[in-house]
Amino acid sequence: MSTDVDIVIVGGGAAGIGAARRLAGxxxxxxxxxxxxxxxxxxxxxxIAGLELDLGCGWLHSAERNSWVAVAxxxxxxxxxxxxxxxxxxHDLKFTPDEQAAAWQSFDAWAKRLAAHPPATDRAAxxxxxxxxxxxxxxxxxSFMSGATLEQLSAADYVTYxxxxxxxxxxxxxxxxxxxxxxxxxxxxLSLATAVTSLALENGGVKLATAAGVIRARAVIxxxxxxxxxxxxxxxxxxxxxxxxxxxxxxxxxxEKLFLEITxxxxxxxxxxxxGNPRDPLTASYYIRPFGFPAIECFFGGERARVLCEQGLGSxxxxxxxxxxxLFGAGATRHLRPLTGxxxxxxxxxxxxxxxxxxxxxxxxxxxxxPYEGRVFVAGEATSGGDFSTAHGAHxxxxxAATEVLAALRPG
Numbered sequence: 448m449s450t451d452v453d454i455v456i457v458g459g460g461a462a463g464i465g466a467a468r469r470l471a472g473x474x475x476x477x478x479x480x481x482x483x484x485x486x487x488x489x490x491x492x493x494x495i496a497g498l499e500l501d502l503g504c505g506w507l508h509s510a511e512r513n514s515w516v517a518v519a520x521x522x523x524x525x526x527x528x529x530x531x532x533x534x535x536x537x538h539d540l541k542f543t544p545d546e547q548a549a550a551w552q553s554f555d556a557w558a559k560r561l562a563a564h565p566p567a568t569d570r571a572a573x574x575x576x577x578x579x580x581x582x583x584x585x586x587x588x589x590s591f592m593s594g595a596t597l598e599q600l601s602a603a604d605y606v607t608y609x610x611x612x613x614x615x616x617x618x619x620x621x622x623x624x625x626x627x628x629x630x631x632x633x634x635x636x637l638s639l640a641t642a643v644t645s646l647a648l649e650n651g652g653v654k655l656a657t658a659a660g661v662i663r664a665r666a667v668i669x670x671x672x673x674x675x676x677x678x679x680x681x682x683x684x685x686x687x688x689x690x691x692x693x694x695x696x697x698x699x700x701x702x703e704k705l706f707l708e709i710t711x712x713x714x715x716x717x718x719x720x721x722x723g724n725p726r727d728p729l730t731a732s733y734y735i736r737p738f739g740f741p742a743i744e745c746f747f748g749g750e751r752a753r754v755l756c757e758q759g760l761g762s763x764x765x766x767x768x769x770x771x772x773x774l775f776g777a778g779a780t781r782h783l784r785p786l787t788g789x790x791x792x793x794x795x796x797x798x799x800x801x802x803x804x805x806x807x808x809x810x811x812x813x814x815x816x817x818p819y820e821g822r823v824f825v826a827g828e829a830t831s832g833g834d835f836s837t838a839h840g841a842h843x844x845x846x847x848a849a850t851e852v853l854a855a856l857r858p859g
Contacts, residue, residue, distance in 0.1 A: 451663045452476040452636075454852055455655055457643050458670030460488020461504075461838040462826040464631050465514070465845030466668045471632035473853060478662065479635055480655070482642035482671075482796040486631060489672075489797060490838055492622025495787050498740050499622040500706050502789040504838045505744075506531065510617040513839040514846075518630050519619060527618045532720040532734065540774040542725050550725055553581035554588060558609060561602045569806040571605050572597035586728035590749030593803040593836070594700015604804035604812075604835075611833030620738050627838060642796060645682035646823070653822050665856055668848045670826045670841075673697045673815070674798025690825065693815040696808035697829045699799025700836075701752035705745040705763050705788040707771075709736065713782035714775055715743065723770030729754070731767055742786060743771070752792070752800075760788045801836035802829035816844070821855050824848040 454470060456463045459481030470477050485491070489503045507513045507526065519526050534551065536542040542550075557574055566573035571589065575582050575597065586597055592608075593600055619626050631637065638659065645656040646667065653667045675681065676694035683691070709715055717739045723730040729751040734744040745767040747755050755763040764785040772780040792799050804811060816830035826848035827841055834840030 450478070452478045453665050453856065454478075454668065455480060455653070455662055455664040455666075456668045456670065457646075457655070458488065458827070459483075459486040459631070459637070459639070460670060460827075461490055461515075461627050461841035462670035462828065462845035462848075463488070463668070464627060465842035466670065466826060466849040467632055467635050467845075468630065469846045469849035470853070471635070475856065477635060478664070479631070479637045480641045480643055480657065480662070481637070481639050484640050485628065486637075486639070487624045487628040489791065489800070490624035490627040491789075492624035492628070493787055496708060498742060499620070499625065500740075500742065500744070500787065501622050501624050502704055502787070503791070504623050506616045506618060507623065507839070508616055508837050509611070509613045509834065509839065510615040511613060513617075514842045515623070515626060515839055516617065519626055522626075522630070524619060524621065524626060527620060527738070529718075531616045532718055533616075533732075535720060536725075537716065537719040537721050537735065540721055542722065546725070550581045550584040553579055554585050557585050562606045562609075565602050565606070569602050569809070570598060571600040571602045571806075574602060580726075583728040584725045587722070587725070587730050587748070590728070590751070591702070591732055591746060592748075594702040594748055594752065594800045595698075595803045596749055599803070599805060601804040601806045601809050603809040607809065607833050608835060618737075623838065643681050646684070647682075648684055648820060648822060666822050666824065666852050668824045668826055668845070668852060670845060670848075672699060672797055672799070672827065673802050673829045674699045675796060678798065680795070684819075687819055687823070690815055690817075690819060693811040694829070696805050696811040697802040697815065698805070699792075699797075700801060700803050701749055701756065701792055702800035703747045703752045703755050703763070703789045703791060705747070705755075705760065705767055706786040707743040707745060707764070707767060707783045708786040709741040709743065709782055710784060711782045714779050715782075721771075721774055723767075723774070731770060733767070733771065743767075743783070756790075756792045760785070760790075763788060803836070816847075818851055818855070824851050824855075
């Protein structure tokens with residue numbers, strides 16, 4: 448693969464595809480390189496047992512302004528706008544209405560303290576009320592949102608996301624990952640399973656080395672995850688070190704999904720939700736029969752996801768079935784069997800779920816989003832000002848980077 452183009456996009460996830468869509472019709476020669484065997488990145492709809500299950504992002508967050516909603520509408524793909532069942536415990540199982548109200552009031556009070564009286568340490572944990580019986584619940588919810596512990600999480604970063612997000616979370620029956628992967632503009636030159644091993648500036652342009660050969664471009668849009676940037680798996684110019692350092696301050700959280708298949712006459716109702724144990728910071732969250740599918744989506748965050756990664760999917764399935772058995776009874780577990788699960792943390796070309804800022808480093812997002820030498824432009828959810836950790840934040844960052852490239856290559 449020895450060729451010259453105008454722009455190389457490194458990474459075929461939501462950001463890379465967003466960039467390619469922005470550049471479509473520009474008349475510039477664009478080539479997209481993706482290290483994995485498929486498009487979508489951390490968006491992946493896995494088809495198994497006749498079901499289309501999102502192992503990565505599954506909800507169109509802040510849906511009323513989510514760019515992927517417009518993409519779906521334009522492609523004639525129906526968007527389910529019904530309200531998510533989060534926040535409700537099916538039949539109040541081992542979580543009474545009074546307890547639920549108290550738990551969510553404690554969560555809201557914690558979030559308000561973060562915004563009104565941010566801790567001097569910028570550690571989200573330092574806004575917890577000492578001795579509050581629902582601190583474990585707060586920790587569990589935030590682990591789902593960020594994949595990190597409260598001690599690791601920048602308070603300012605959390606508040607920024609919270610201020611930007613809305614309560615509208617929609618879905619696509621055929622899968623969010625499928626929508627994203629199918630949205631690359633037709634005719635865009637694409638190389639899958641082609642990891643970039645080095646990037647260097649030369650002769651006013653950029654030279655990229657891959658196992659398939661060398662490709663040269665006038666500019667590059669780099670959309671790899673912060674984990675990849677921090678790992679130095681791509682050799683980059685010495686002057687790029689401030690960007691690497693910013694990536695180190697924006698690690699990827701630990702979040703994994705497992706799916707259980709429901710068989711027979713089981714006591715699980717469509718579109719319902721339970722938290723396994725609201726008093727355990729390492730609990731999992733369970734979305735039951737999404738779209739009426741005979742499946743339960745089990746969501747693991749933070750330290751619980753770390754345990755799953757260390758001990759394997761089997762331990763995760765055992766944990767999920769155990770928690771569901773405690774809620775629905777041992778008889779119900781006879782109708783559950785392992786179906787599939789994710790391994791985001793162990794995927795070397797991804798390395799985790801979505802980014803969070805370490806305490807004191809909320810400004811790293813702005814640094815990471817800066818162009819380098821007018822030839823390397825960085826995109827990805829971690830570079831978003833307020834929509835980080837989302838697929839639409841990634842998409843919009845790709846559009847932003849592509850717009851910057853166009854301005855650089857065609858001044859005025």
